[in-house]
Amino acid sequence: MILNQQLNLFSKDKKENNKKENSTGFTNEKEGNAFREWVNKKYPKWAKKNKLDPKGPFDNSYIRKAWKKFKDEYKNRKTE
Numbered sequence: 001m002i003l004n005q006q007l008n009l010f011s012k013d014k015k016e017n018n019k020k021e022n023s024t025g026f027t028n029e030k031e032g033n034a035f036r037e038w039v040n041k042k043y044p045k046w047a048k049k050n051k052l053d054p055k056g057p058f059d060n061s062y063i064r065k066a067w068k069k070f071k072d073e074y075k076n077r078k079t080e
Contacts (some may be wrong), residue, residue, distance in 0.1 A: 024059055024067040032058025035074060039066050 026032040033055050040047040040054045046069075047054075052062045067074075 024063055024071075026058040026063075029055075029058050032056070032063055035067070036063060038074060038077070039070055043070070 024032065024035070026035065036047075036052060036056060037054045039052055046052075047066070050062065050065060052066050057063065
């Protein structure tokens with residue numbers, strides 16, 4: 001019984017850590033939508049293929065996938 005509880009806690013901690021590691025870091029819709037719009041403008045085919053709408057949640061599987069692929073470029077872009 002104790003071993004099962006320990007395994008459940010370990011599993012829960014691992015899921016929480018994965019979520020934090022895979023997080024976009026965006027804290028609101030405005031930040032998330034700015035990134036979404038940037039991806040849709042710069043990589044429209046990728047955005048369409050990966051179902052990344054220009055507006056939507058700032059932390060879901062679609063934006064996390066885009067963030068993983070484009071975060072470095074987005075962070076290093078020149079402000080216009």
